[in-house]
Amino acid sequence: MKRVIFASLLFPFMMSCNQGVKKENAQLKSENEELAIENRQKDSLINAFVEDFSTIQENLATIREKEESIQSAREQGLEKSPNLREEVIRDVEAINELLSENRKTIANLNDKVKRYSYEVGKFKKLVANLNSEIEAKDNQVVELKENLATMNFQMERLNAKLDTATVQNRQQRERIEQQTEALNTAYYAVGTYDDLNENKVVVKEGGVIGLGATKALAQDFNKDYFTKIDIRNTTVIPLNVDDDDVKLISTHPSDSYKWNKVDDKVGSLEITNPEKFWKSSKYLVVLVD
Numbered sequence: 001m002k003r004v005i006f007a008s009l010l011f012p013f014m015m016s017c018n019q020g021v022k023k024e025n026a027q028l029k030s031e032n033e034e035l036a037i038e039n040r041q042k043d044s045l046i047n048a049f050v051e052d053f054s055t056i057q058e059n060l061a062t063i064r065e066k067e068e069s070i071q072s073a074r075e076q077g078l079e080k081s082p083n084l085r086e087e088v089i090r091d092v093e094a095i096n097e098l099l100s101e102n103r104k105t106i107a108n109l110n111d112k113v114k115r116y117s118y119e120v121g122k123f124k125k126l127v128a129n130l131n132s133e134i135e136a137k138d139n140q141v142v143e144l145k146e147n148l149a150t151m152n153f154q155m156e157r158l159n160a161k162l163d164t165a166t167v168q169n170r171q172q173r174e175r176i177e178q179q180t181e182a183l184n185t186a187y188y189a190v191g192t193y194d195d196l197n198e199n200k201v202v203v204k205e206g207g208v209i210g211l212g213a214t215k216a217l218a219q220d221f222n223k224d225y226f227t228k229i230d231i232r233n234t235t236v237i238p239l240n241v242d243d244d245d246v247k248l249i250s251t252h253p254s255d256s257y258k259w260n261k262v263d264d265k266v267g268s269l270e271i272t273n274p275e276k277f278w279k280s281s282k283y284l285v286v287l288v289d
Contacts (some may be wrong), residue, residue: 059098065243066091087245103172106130110179131176186228188284199225202274217249231278237269241288
């Protein structure tokens with residue numbers, strides 16, 4: 001009889017343990033699958049980036065060859081040879097086509113950087129290098145134009161093409177700078193629930209008759225209430241509030257930030273891993289009730 005009673009008591013306990021283990025295993029499996037998908041996406045993006053980067057470098061190498069060909073023709077005496085002049089114009093047309101292809105490729109790269117911000121730390125340096133390459137090539141084209149302009153023959157076709165290429169290069173550089181700035185821009189808001197709720201940033205969700213409700217970011221929150229920052233320069237948000245009265249409303253990985261405490265107060269929120277911290281959201285909301 002005692003064995004029956006003991007078994008009847010033990011069975012629910014064992015079932016509960018098994019269910020807990022199954023749930024934990026399912027969660028671990030789901031997390032592993034998510035990590036595998038994320039890693040495949042990263043690998044695919046990096047491979048595409050390297051391929052496009054190589055294309056740009058090859059185009060720049062071809063442009064350098066065309067520039068050397070133009071310089072060689074110039075040294076032979078462009079003024080006296082119609083054939084050499086036509087050859088120069090064809091070389092410049094080829095240069096402009098390659099510059100146009102590079103602009104399209106760089107625009108594509110910047111779009112990838114914008115859509116996959118989790119790799120922005122790696123991509124920013126490559127984009128900066130590409131920007132430098134474009135600027136250097138732009139200056140070389142301007143210098144080439146000035147050299148050709150000193151010669152005593154008609155260059156209208158050549159000038160028009162070079163002017164267009166120069167303007168397009170400058171516009172591309174400006175777009176890259178704007179996109180880089182956007183990638184490094186984030187926003188934050190700090191306040192009590194009443195302040196944040198009044199300004200349509202935070203709302204209460206769930207609960208019954210006001211009980212058990214949770215405070216969450218409003219679905220269509222007021223972005224004008226936030227302070228704009230550059231995440232490259234701003235890693236500390238000053239607070240100076242009681243330890244028990246501060247929490248994050250927005251979602252950020254717990255291992256990407258820390259609370260700097262002094263006695264029983266929280267002096268500031270320090271972002272220890274900006275790339276990881278801002279990955280999930282570029283809007284930070286700190287509740288200080």
